[in-house]
Amino acid sequence: MNLELSDDQRAVLDGVDALLARHAGPTRAAELAAKGGYDDALEAALAEAGFGEIALGEETGALEAALVTERVARAAGGVAFAAGGLVAPLVAGRVLPGPVALARADDAGPIRSAPAARTLLVLDGEVARVAALAPGDVTPLRSNFGFPVGRITEAARRRGDALGAGSGERLLAWWRVGLAAEALGAMDAALRFTVGYVTERQQFGRPIGSFQAVQHRLAECAVLVEGARWLVYEAAAQGAPAEAAACAAGFALAGAGRVHRETHQLSGAIGYTTEHALHVWSMRLQALRLELGGPAAQLRALARERWGAPV
Amino acid sequence: MEFAFSPEDTAFRAELRAFLARELPADWVKLSKDGPGSDAQLDFSRAFCAKLAAAGWLTQHWPREYGGRDASPWRHAVLGEEMWAHGEPRGSQYMNVNWIGPAIMKYGSDAQKALHLPRISRGDVLWCQGFSEPNAGSDLAALKTRALRAGEAYVVNGQKIWTSYCNKADFCFLLVRSDAESQRHRGISVLLMPMTLPGVEVREIPSVVGERYFHEVFLSDVRVPVDCRLGPEHEGWDVVTYALAYERVGAARYAKAALVLDEVAAHVRSTGRLGDGGLPERLAEARALCEAARLLAYRVIDGRAKGGPPTVDTNLARVAGTTADKVVGELALEVFGSEALVYESFAAANFRLSMTAGVAVGATEVQLNLIATRWLELPKGP
Numbered sequence: 217m218n219l220e221l222s223d224d225q226r227a228v229l230d231g232v233d234a235l236l237a238r239h240a241g242p243t244r245a246a247e248l249a250a251k252g253g254y255d256d257a258l259e260a261a262l263a264e265a266g267f268g269e270i271a272l273g274e275e276t277g278a279l280e281a282a283l284v285t286e287r288v289a290r291a292a293g294g295v296a297f298a299a300g301g302l303v304a305p306l307v308a309g310r311v312l313p314g315p316v317a318l319a320r321a322d323d324a325g326p327i328r329s330a331p332a333a334r335t336l337l338v339l340d341g342e343v344a345r346v347a348a349l350a351p352g353d354v355t356p357l358r359s360n361f362g363f364p365v366g367r368i369t370e371a372a373r374r375r376g377d378a379l380g381a382g383s384g385e386r387l388l389a390w391w392r393v394g395l396a397a398e399a400l401g402a403m404d405a406a407l408r409f410t411v412g413y414v415t416e417r418q419q420f421g422r423p424i425g426s427f428q429a430v431q432h433r434l435a436e437c438a439v440l441v442e443g444a445r446w447l448v449y450e451a452a453a454q455g456a457p458a459e460a461a462a463c464a465a466g467f468a469l470a471g472a473g474r475v476h477r478e479t480h481q482l483s484g485a486i487g488y489t490t491e492h493a494l495h496v497w498s499m500r501l502q503a504l505r506l507e508l509g510g511p512a513a514q515l516r517a518l519a520r521e522r523w524g525a526p527v
Numbered sequence: 528m529e530f531a532f533s534p535e536d537t538a539f540r541a542e543l544r545a546f547l548a549r550e551l552p553a554d555w556v557k558l559s560k561d562g563p564g565s566d567a568q569l570d571f572s573r574a575f576c577a578k579l580a581a582a583g584w585l586t587q588h589w590p591r592e593y594g595g596r597d598a599s600p601w602r603h604a605v606l607g608e609e610m611w612a613h614g615e616p617r618g619s620q621y622m623n624v625n626w627i628g629p630a631i632m633k634y635g636s637d638a639q640k641a642l643h644l645p646r647i648s649r650g651d652v653l654w655c656q657g658f659s660e661p662n663a664g665s666d667l668a669a670l671k672t673r674a675l676r677a678g679e680a681y682v683v684n685g686q687k688i689w690t691s692y693c694n695k696a697d698f699c700f701l702l703v704r705s706d707a708e709s710q711r712h713r714g715i716s717v718l719l720m721p722m723t724l725p726g727v728e729v730r731e732i733p734s735v736v737g738e739r740y741f742h743e744v745f746l747s748d749v750r751v752p753v754d755c756r757l758g759p760e761h762e763g764w765d766v767v768t769y770a771l772a773y774e775r776v777g778a779a780r781y782a783k784a785a786l787v788l789d790e791v792a793a794h795v796r797s798t799g800r801l802g803d804g805g806l807p808e809r810l811a812e813a814r815a816l817c818e819a820a821r822l823l824a825y826r827v828i829d830g831r832a833k834g835g836p837p838t839v840d841t842n843l844a845r846v847a848g849t850t851a852d853k854v855v856g857e858l859a860l861e862v863f864g865s866e867a868l869v870y871e872s873f874a875a876a877n878f879r880l881s882m883t884a885g886v887a888v889g890a891t892e893v894q895l896n897l898i899a900t901r902w903l904e905l906p907k908g909p
Contacts, residue, residue: 431896
């Protein structure tokens with residue numbers, strides 16, 4: 217047992233944080249969100265610095281990819297790093313041409329990052345499929361949940377090369393870990409941002425963050441964020457066992473709803489405005505909760521893995 | 528990062544489970560239904576701890592010179608998980624080995640070490656903790672029990688409350704105000720008080736959480752020899768802070784809750800309800816709470832294994848652990864339904880234990896205050 221980052225892991229994080237400080241952050245995220253755009257510049261910068269291959273590195277792997285996923289989400293980076301940098305390489309065994317979008321063959325609903333994606337990784341029953349996306353496969357949709365979204369034709373969701381036996385299960389498990397890592401990063405940032413706000417904001421002659429009624433709610437959020445953190449790290453480090461992956465995703469997505477609610481409540485009316493950065497994380501938290509069937513589906517999966525509950 | 532126990536620790540867990548299967552009587556669940564303060568369980572725990580000590584495990588994490596084996600905090604954590612998962616058959620003695628012993632090692636005189644450490648290490652002594660008073664609960668530094676020096680003894684007068692195990696305890700780890708003029712954290716001393724001294728009167732406070740769970744301890748002109756004082760006079764707050772830092776890992780409530788939850792799920796499955804709307808999700812949500820609490824507790828153990836000072840990780844782990852225990856306790860009641868009304872039932876017995884989570888060993892609100900100010904660095908309140 218050792219629950220601390222190694223020096224090498226710290227170096228990875230320092231590197232990605234420095235890159236994100238230049239290329240990401242809430243201001244840029246708000247600009248992109250306004251036009252529903254994908255951050256091609258950030259995608260290119262991450263690829264150039266080698267982070268796109270971190271999941272398959274000689275000295276790095278799934279845990280490091282999960283750590284980077286979390287950091288990108290924390291910086292509200294407008295790229296699909298979880299899909300392209302964590303899930304795809306670990307399922308396909310190679311880096312797929314990015315941006316990568318994740319979809320289920322039988323789900324006609326809106327897909328995150330679809331308007332920008334070059335590659336689609338599809339969960340099709342027991343297998344995963346890799347398909348190149350062509351113009352005409354995707355209809356962009358207006359959305360203000362912080363991610364570019366589009367609908368993908370059924371034809372595109374059904375074509376492509378199957379990755380072989382067990383690839384469906386692997387995709388589902390890594391998708392869950394990636395989703396949980398994204399939720400973790402966004403929850404952490406939303407919480408810290410709100411802590412900053414309630415420390416500054418004065419009412420009744422004192423910072424509102426000095427009231428216990430406010431402190432306890434944020435402290436309870438902190439317990440959720442830190443719990444999600446270690447569930448994500450453990451699931452990633454252990455190679456996404458089905459039970460651990462469902463547990464991390466169920467916990468993180470359930471927590472995401474709570475953190476969204478509490479951070480908005482404590483931010484008052486300013487929290488709803490685009491001039492206040494909370495929305496770049498809080499809206500995404502709700503979007504993440506809608507993926508893969510949401511918290512209830514992750515929890516049902518956990519009940520099945522743990523106790524054999526029917527799907 | 529590495530999320531696996533060493534092969535040695537894993538082997539130890541297997542050996543320990545075999546030991547528990549041998550040593551816990553078939554009617555252990557029934558025996559423990561009245562809670563850790565009941566006569567039946569206290570008597571059992573005395574015999575059980577002696578066997579655990581004979582196997583070399585009770586105080587294995589202590590230094591060799593005091594009867595330990597220099598085992599790692601991880602090894603001791605495995606012991607704690609298995610004990611809690613099996614209804615804590617050590618009873619009150621978890622306190623002795625977790626923090627009373629270590630406090631005596633650090634602050635005790637040679638005579639105190641010679642008197643107490645071998646007995647604790649043999650599993651042959653029961654202690655209780657004399658901290659809370661009627662007007663000093665979460666605000667422990669408000670304690671008023673006085674101990675005035677009279678020659679070679681302190682004359683102690685006052686009252687402790689919510690004390691567990693004191694009906695059978697041999698000694699009390701007693702906090703007193705030794706300087707009558709002092710306030711708050713200054714002027715407090717720790718006395719290792721024999722419970723047999725004249726003037727010590729124990730009265731049970733009947734409760735709904737277990738037999739003989741709570742007591743009041745009235746102290747009337749109790750003459751406690753000065754050589755029973757642990758550490759410097761008037762500086763007992765430092766002793767307590769040190770002792771409780773050892774207790775930072777706390778009880779492995781998550782391990783008990785996870786095992787109870789597995790039993791609850793097995794019952795749900797056996798009654799054909801594992802597909803019922805909403806039930807599997809709620810079981811899973813409780814499971815996720817247990818798992819998060821386990822990992823947050825591991826963070827604390829990791830910090831101790833590396834020799835770091837106590838951090839707010841402890842408070843995060845405690846809130847997570849008590850939450851998991853309470854959620855599972857309530858869910859078990861629902862799942863077993865009206866059968867849980869029966870006193871001896873599994874769900875009722877577990878519920879009585881889980882009810883005190885979040886109040887026992889420090890209120891959740893105090894933990895949340897510490898998380899708010901030390902982890903989130905929110906401004907201090909009025």
